[in-house]
Amino acid sequence: MIAESHRASQPEHLRVGLPQPRVIERWLCQALDRQGVIDPHERRAMLTDLYDRLECGEPLQYVLGTWQFRWIELRVDRRALIPRPETELMVEWILAELAGRESPRVLELGTGTGAIAAALAHELPSVSVVATDVSADALALAQDNIVSLRLNRCIDLRQGSWWEAVEEHERFDLICSNxxxxxxxxxxxxxxxxxxxxxxxxxxxxxxxxxxYEVIFHEARGRLGGQQGAVVLEIGSSQGFNVRRLAIDAGFDDVVIHKDLAGRDRFLVARFR
Incomplete structure (x- = not known):
C-alpha cells in the first residue's frame, strides 16, 4: 500500500497541486515547530515570510523544507526534484522484483533527493544500494537525508553522469531510475x-x-548479474512504446509497461531470462 502523505495527487506534466488553505496553514505551523520557533512575534513574522514564498509561486514542498515519501520524511529544496506520488508506486515495482532475493544489490541512476534509495533501504534492510547523480548539490542533499534516516551503511552515494560512477566490474540484481x-x-x-x-x-x-533511456539501455544488460536481473524505470505517459523498443533492442526479452494510479503508462519493467 502506498503510504498516506501530506501532498496532493499530481496530474500530468509534473504539476504539483496544492491542498486546502487550512491544511497548508497547519503544515507551515508544524514546520516552525520543527525549527523550535516558540516566540509568538517571531512565529508570526516567519509565517508571513512562508506565505510570501508561496505567493511567489515557490512549491509548497520547498517552503516546508521536508516532504513525506512512503514511510520516510525527506528534506527537499531546489537542489533536487520534488519526489512525486508516482515514484512512490515505482518503489512497489522494485520491491516486487527483489522479493525472495537474499542481500540484493541495486543501482539507482540519478538519485536526486535519495528518495528511492532511502525508501528501499528503509523497507528492505538486506538491500545494498549504489546511488549516483551528476549533481554534487543533489548528492549533498541525498547525503543529508540518508544520514538523518540512519541508512548510510547500506547506501553508497557516488557522483557521476549515468555509468561514469559505476566500476566496470560491478554487477547488480536490479537497476532503477527516474x-x-x-x-x-x-x-x-x-x-x-x-x-x-x-x-x-x-x-x-x-x-x-x-x-x-538510450544511455541507460546502452549498458544496462551488461551490468546485471545472474539470470534474473531487471531494470525498473519511470517513463512519460506517451513514451511506453518507444522505451519498450529500446529495452527489446538492448536484449531484454520480457518487457512490461505498468500504469500509475491515474491509468497512464508510467513504469517499465524489463527482464532477460
Missing amino acids: PPYIADTEWNSLDPMVRDWEPRRALTAGPTGLEC
Whole structure:
C-alpha cells in the first residue's frame, strides 16, 4: 500500500497541486515547530515570510523544507526534484522484483533527493544500494537525508553522469531510475511552479525526451548479474512504446509497461531470462 502523505495527487506534466488553505496553514505551523520557533512575534513574522514564498509561486514542498515519501520524511529544496506520488508506486515495482532475493544489490541512476534509495533501504534492510547523480548539490542533499534516516551503511552515494560512477566490474540484481524524460520543446509548456523552481537538468532529457533511456539501455544488460536481473524505470505517459523498443533492442526479452494510479503508462519493467 502506498503510504498516506501530506501532498496532493499530481496530474500530468509534473504539476504539483496544492491542498486546502487550512491544511497548508497547519503544515507551515508544524514546520516552525520543527525549527523550535516558540516566540509568538517571531512565529508570526516567519509565517508571513512562508506565505510570501508561496505567493511567489515557490512549491509548497520547498517552503516546508521536508516532504513525506512512503514511510520516510525527506528534506527537499531546489537542489533536487520534488519526489512525486508516482515514484512512490515505482518503489512497489522494485520491491516486487527483489522479493525472495537474499542481500540484493541495486543501482539507482540519478538519485536526486535519495528518495528511492532511502525508501528501499528503509523497507528492505538486506538491500545494498549504489546511488549516483551528476549533481554534487543533489548528492549533498541525498547525503543529508540518508544520514538523518540512519541508512548510510547500506547506501553508497557516488557522483557521476549515468555509468561514469559505476566500476566496470560491478554487477547488480536490479537497476532503477527516474530519469529526466521531458523533451526540450515541452519545457515552456510546463507548469510555472515546476519550470521556474525545480532543476531543469532533472526534468529535460534532450530533443526527444528519450535520450536518458538510450544511455541507460546502452549498458544496462551488461551490468546485471545472474539470470534474473531487471531494470525498473519511470517513463512519460506517451513514451511506453518507444522505451519498450529500446529495452527489446538492448536484449531484454520480457518487457512490461505498468500504469500509475491515474491509468497512464508510467513504469517499465524489463527482464532477460
